[in-house]
Amino acid sequence: MSDLNKLGGQHYDMIRRCYNEKYVAYKDYGAKGIRVCEEWHDRDTFKAWARANGYVAGKRVLRYDTKGDYCPENCYIGDSPYKARARYQNKIRKERAEVNRQKKAELGIEHYKDSPLESVYYGMKNRCYNPNFDHYYCYGGRGIKICDEWLGKDGLYNFIKWAMNKGGYEEGLTIDRINVDGDYCPDNCRFATWLQQAGNKRNTRAFIVDGEYYSKTGFCRLHGFTYNEYKKLKNKGMTITQILDALEK
Numbered sequence: 001m002s003d004l005n006k007l008g009g010q011h012y013d014m015i016r017r018c019y020n021e022k023y024v025a026y027k028d029y030g031a032k033g034i035r036v037c038e039e040w041h042d043r044d045t046f047k048a049w050a051r052a053n054g055y056v057a058g059k060r061v062l063r064y065d066t067k068g069d070y071c072p073e074n075c076y077i078g079d080s081p082y083k084a085r086a087r088y089q090n091k092i093r094k095e096r097a098e099v100n101r102q103k104k105a106e107l108g109i110e111h112y113k114d115s116p117l118e119s120v121y122y123g124m125k126n127r128c129y130n131p132n133f134d135h136y137y138c139y140g141g142r143g144i145k146i147c148d149e150w151l152g153k154d155g156l157y158n159f160i161k162w163a164m165n166k167g168g169y170e171e172g173l174t175i176d177r178i179n180v181d182g183d184y185c186p187d188n189c190r191f192a193t194w195l196q197q198a199g200n201k202r203n204t205r206a207f208i209v210d211g212e213y214y215s216k217t218g219f220c221r222l223h224g225f226t227y228n229e230y231k232k233l234k235n236k237g238m239t240i241t242q243i244l245d246a247l248e249k
Contacts, residue, residue, distance in 0.1 A: 010061055011046045014070055037071035053077050103157050107164065117160045120175055121150075124184055144177075147185035162186050223247070 017029035018036050040046040050061060054077045061075050068074045079087075104110060112118045127139035128146050150159045163169040166186065173191035175184075182188040220227045225247045233243045 006057060007047050007050055007055060008043060010050075011040075011043045014061070015041075018070070032067070034067070035069045037069060039072075040070060050077060103154075107157070107160055112156055112160070115160055116171070117163050117169065118156065120163075121156050121159050124175060128184065142181075144181075145183045147183060149186070150184065163191065167191050 014036055016023040017025045018034055019030055020026055021030065040049070049072055055061075058080070059077050060080050061070070062078045063070065063074050064076065065074055104112065107115065109115050124146060126133040127135060128144055129140055130136060131140070133140075146155075149155070150162075152158075163175075167175075167190060169191045176190055176192040177184060178188050178190060220230050223244065229247060230243060233246055238246065
């Protein structure tokens with residue numbers, strides 16, 4: 001089909017939209033009072049205006065005011081709205097892909113799956129938000145959540161960045177919540193050994209000394225005495241300070 005025939009097709013469609021009540025698009029044009037100016041009722045006049053204003057194959061006659069009529073004062077030659085939208089969406093996708101590529105390059109990886117921290121991240125999400133997960137009742141079932149910083153659109157990136165720069169991640173360590181009743185967030189998480197985690201379970205009673213959070217077994221190990229020695233003195237009603245004084249003499 002020649003360019004002029006395609007332009008003639010646009011004229012035919014424009015007239016139908018505005019005047020043919022049986023046409024599917026009439027409800028959005030003619031039914032809303034949109035009309036075609038008198039001079040454009042003549043197809044050749046319409047074609048002449050379009051060619052003089054830059055019409056080429058693939059372009060369309062569009063309106064500045066989409067509630068206004070088809071007339072020279074309100075129309076211009078432009079891309080199909082669908083093509084323009086597709087180009088815009090493609091542009092946005094490319095921009096997002098480049099931003100994501102830069103973020104992963106910053107972390108030293110090409111794909112998130114290249115990092116062992118990806119499985120740590122999704123394991124954490126399963127524990128908190130997947131009711132079908134085996135141990136959900138110990139996490140999400142108790143109201144344990146993941147902070148917004150680690151859940152948003154950049155959640156995985158933020159988590160891996162924290163783990164590598166501030167969380168103390170090393171191969172062989174696992175994610176651990178310092179306060180076992182608290183959420184997964186930068187202020188309440190660390191990477192720890194299995195031994196450290198074992199001392200930080202919910203069934204391991206804990207306390208704070210000089211602003212530091214300790215499990216009882218961890219506290220005893222730190223100060224060089226056994227849990228049984230600690231327990232005997234604690235059962236006598238001694239405070240932590242008194243126990244330390246007694247056992248370190």
